[in-house]
Amino acid sequence: MEAQVPSLPPVQARKSLQASDRRSGYGLLSPAILVIAVVTLFPIVYSVFMSLNDIQLTTSGYKMSFIGLKNYGVLVNSGVFWHSVWFTVYYAIVTVIVELVLGMLIALAIQNVQRLQGVSIVVMLIPWSxxxxxxxxxxxxxxxxxxxxxxxIVTSLHIVSQPVTWLGTPVSAVISMMVADIWKTTPFVVIILVSGLQMIPKDYYEAAYIDGANKWEVFWNITFPLLRGSISLAALFRILQAFGVFDLPFVLTNGGPGNSTESLAMLGETSLFQNLHFGIGASIAVSTVILVLAVCLIFLSAFRSMVEGDAA
Incomplete structure (x- = not known):
């Protein structure tokens, strides 16, 4: 007697089963979604709400008065705010570009090291850690x-005749802070790019060298195109971090000299916790988020256009 092969369930039964699986999945994810909503979404929404109010401290707490976009109007007319915007933008652009270039060079060097590659990566992680x-x-x-x-060092080598106050002038303070940031965060870029390099099949390189390509042609036509995903990921993370820079200028220069190294994060902290201008501080935070999102969207659009242009 032949065994009967069970028939597939009807379409409706399969859809019902899929819907049940989706409900079970949503149920399992709901605690995590709730935590994310409480920890992330609520502060963002509440910050936007605060930025639309005039907040005054009282003996019993605080009092909110809805004023619409007046706090943003104060920022638009503030020279200090625009200086912080300008400093944050060019600080982020310069540091990220330098870190990507240095990170690429170091990652290629580590990738070509036959021995002690793991030790090299560990040593690179020390500044980042x-x-x-x-x-x-x-x-x-x-x-x-x-x-x-x-x-x-510079006086011993007779590069300068007398000690320099590196953090005493706006230009030298900005450059010094950038150097410190690049030293710390370049290893992060290196680790991402090394991971991307290890995912490129070695057969591509062997075929290119057999065809007579030199190292520059191999890099430009094989390594760089296949590494663009890792480069964009590293750049995106570093842009987000650079626009939120706070602790480095806070400790190193305290925003000085004057306000030459005062980032948007520092300006927001000063307004919120030192001057107790909660509405203004919240509007600075919201403006920073909008600026970061705009820069990230521009970067992603440019990167997508570059990839599509190469594909065409």
Missing amino acids: LITVISAQMWGYIYNGVYGVLNY
């Missing part, structure tokens, strides 16, 4: 105009 406050304090000692090691 340091807490930013600690690394900023360390760089503060290096830049110190009296006993800093940088002044000792």
Whole structure:
């Protein structure tokens, strides 16, 4: 007697089963979604609400008065705010570009190392693993105009005739802060790019060298196109981090000299916690988020256009 092969369930039964699976999945995800909503979405929504109000402290707490977009009007007419915007934007652009270039060079060097590759990666992670406050304090000692090691080196080599106050002028303070940031965050870019390089099949390189391609042609036609996903990921993360820079200038320069190194995050902290202008501080935070989203969208659009142009 032949065994009967069970028939497939009807279409409606399959749809019902899929719907039941989806409900079960949503049920399992609901605690995580709730936590994300409470921890992330609620503060964002409440910050937007605060930015539309005039908040005054009272003996019993605080009082909110809806004023619409007046806080944003104050920012638009504030020279300090626009200076912080300009500083944050060019600080992010310069540091991210330099980190991507250095990260690429270091990643290629590590990839070509036959021995001690793991040790090289571990050593690269040391700056990134340091807490930013600690690394900023360390760089503060290096830049110190009296006993800093940088002044000792440049005066010993007769590069300068007398010690330099590296954090004492706007230009030198900005450059010094960028150097400290690049030193700390380049390893993050290196790790991402090394991971991307290891995913490229070696057969491509062997075929290219057999065809007579030199190292530059191999890099430009094979490595760089296949590494664009890793480059875009590293750039996106670094843009987000660079626009939120706070602890490095807070410890290293405290926004000075003057307000030459005052980022948007520092300006928001000053308004919120020092001047107690909660509405203004919230509007700075919301404006920063909008600016970061706009920059990320522009970057992603440019990257997508570049990829589509190459594909065509």
